[in-house]
Amino acid sequence: MYVGLDIGTTSIKVIVAEYLKGQLNVIGVGNERSAGVSRGVIVDIDQASEAIGKAVKAAEEKASVQIHDVVVGISANMLKIEPVTGTIAIGDAAREITEQDVQDVASAAIIQNLPPEREIVNLVADEFVVDGFDGIKDPRSMVGVRLEMHGMLFSGPKTIVHNAKKAAEQAGLNVELAVVSPIAQGKSILSDGEQDFGTIIMDLGGGQSTAAVIHDHRLKYADVDPEGGDYITKDISVVLNTSIENAEKLKRNYGYADATQASEENEFPVDVIGQSQPTTISEQYLAEIIEARLMQIFDKLRAKLATTNAPGLPGGIVLTGGVAALPGIADLVKAEFDTAVRVSIPDQMGLRHPSFTQALSLVDYRGQMSEVDLLVQSAVSGSGQLAGKVQVPADPTQVQTEEKDSRHRPAKQVAREPKQKKNRGQGLRDFFSNFFD
Structure with missing residues (x-):
């Protein structure tokens, strides 16, 4: 059982879900109007925490559980992505590689002098190398004297x-886990083929719009434009001289993203x-x-994406976020970027709106994390708590957690523990693999 916490500019969403055998089942949702958040960034911690508490309480009541641990999404503002490598000696003689060795090599990969104003959010392993043999995803129980890890640091x-x-x-x-939002979205809303050959995710939120490039199953690029749905609302307010x-x-009741799809005959009072x-x-x-503001946002995002050659990737563009619910937006983006476009909408009952995609992807990402992923990420926090498991007894309000170190939480609580496409050919795949090298 995991809990996703999406702190957005317009609303704060909390989703409680069970993840069993690869199947995600939502059992509780909390949705509260945001406070203390501007352009996707918290500017008043007290107000934001109060709004988070209200959203959590609503989710607890619907799920009939007590929430403690959460997976929090971190915006991609000024995100820095860089490759890292770690190397450790297993010993003078060959022996089996343990979980501690995996944590040690991950820790070795992040030993660097970060500027004091920056903080590591995620560490993702691409491969391990045991005594020169590369391409290894899980080195545990293998025998070797030297272990390397190549990964990406965010x-x-x-x-x-x-x-x-x-x-x-x-x-x-x-906060059990903090995740850069586009990383979670890429794993959750894109098919294996879209992640492999390359796709752009455009998260059109209330306070900002994020463009992220997923290629070769990794987040390669992300940038943010500090304009979103709130700017559209303000434009309507100013032009029509009406209240916010x-x-x-x-905007919600009559708005269209594409003016060519709107009717000139249909009128309404303001x-x-x-x-x-x-x-x-x-x-x-x-x-x-509405279209005028959207075109301004898309022009800025396109200019930023042009430096990466991303608009030519086969996966096209996947839209998400609350603004993506506007009728006609897919056609508008398709005409602007001249590529395939689709809107990602969760298929969970009661969550079939693009604005819930982010919170749901946080839960989905945590559920998909392997034991090795958890060990590598725990090197960032400096503890092994992520490797803990949750067992849910018959009474969902009484949940016992089993972790390597159980001293940090009471015995009874719950979790706030918180697609496939055909290969398009090796030649094409090799061609696109060089886009971001």
């Missing part, structure tokens, strides 16, 4: 990472500030306001 601004963790801790939670609340309702009588406008006029 770091972000310490302020962003610290504030997210601190707000969760202040709400009474233990009314503008948000208009309450105008300073006037006693509402003004009538058409769907098309509203869509033109």
Whole structure:
């Protein structure tokens, strides 16, 4: 049982789910209006923690469990991605490689002088090398005298990472795992083929829009434009001279991303500030306001992606985030980027909206992590607590956790423990493997 915590600009979402035999079953959801968050970054820890607490309480009531551990998503603002290598000597004589050895070689990979303003978020192993034999995914129980690990290190601004963790801790939670949001989304919403050949994920949120490139099953690039759905709402408010609340309702009830798909005949009233009588406008006029802002966002993201040759990747673009729910947005992006486009919508009952994709992907990512992934990531936190398991008894409100070190939590609690495509040919695959080398 795991819990995903998505701290967004517009809303804070908490999802409690069971992960059994590769099957994800959502048992509780909490959704609360955000506070203390601006452009995807926490600017007031007290307000944010209070909103997190409300969302958690709602999820606890629906799931009938007590939440303690959570998986928190970290935005890709100023994300730095760099390759790392670690090497350790197993011993003078060959012996079996243990879990401790895996943790040690991961720790060796992150021994470096990070700037004081940055903090490591994730460490992902690409392969292990035992006595010169590479391509190994799990070196445990193998025999060798020298162990190497090649992986990718993801770091972000310490302020962003610290504030997210601190707000969760202040709400009474233990941050079991922090994950760079695009990493979790790539593993969750993309098929194996899309991750392999290369795909762009565009997360269109309320406070910011993120473009991330997944290629060869790894996050290769991520950048953020500090504009999102809130900017669209403000545009509507200014142009139509109406309140922010009314503008948000208009966007949700009548908004189209593509003005060519909106009707000029369909009209609706708008309450105008300073006037006693509402003004009538058409769907098309509203869509033109929305489209103008979206095109500005897409132009900026396209300029950033152009430096990576990512727009030419076979997987095209996958849209997610609350703004991706606007009718006609896939057609607008397809025309702008001239590539295949689809909108990712969770298939879980009650969560069939793009805004829930991020919170759900956090749970899904944690559930898919192998024991080796957990050991490598634990080197970042400096403990082996991630390798712990959760057993759920008949009474879901009474959950015992079994971990390597159980001193840090009470005996009875619960978890806040928190697709396939055909190969397109080796020649094409080799061609695209050089895109980011």
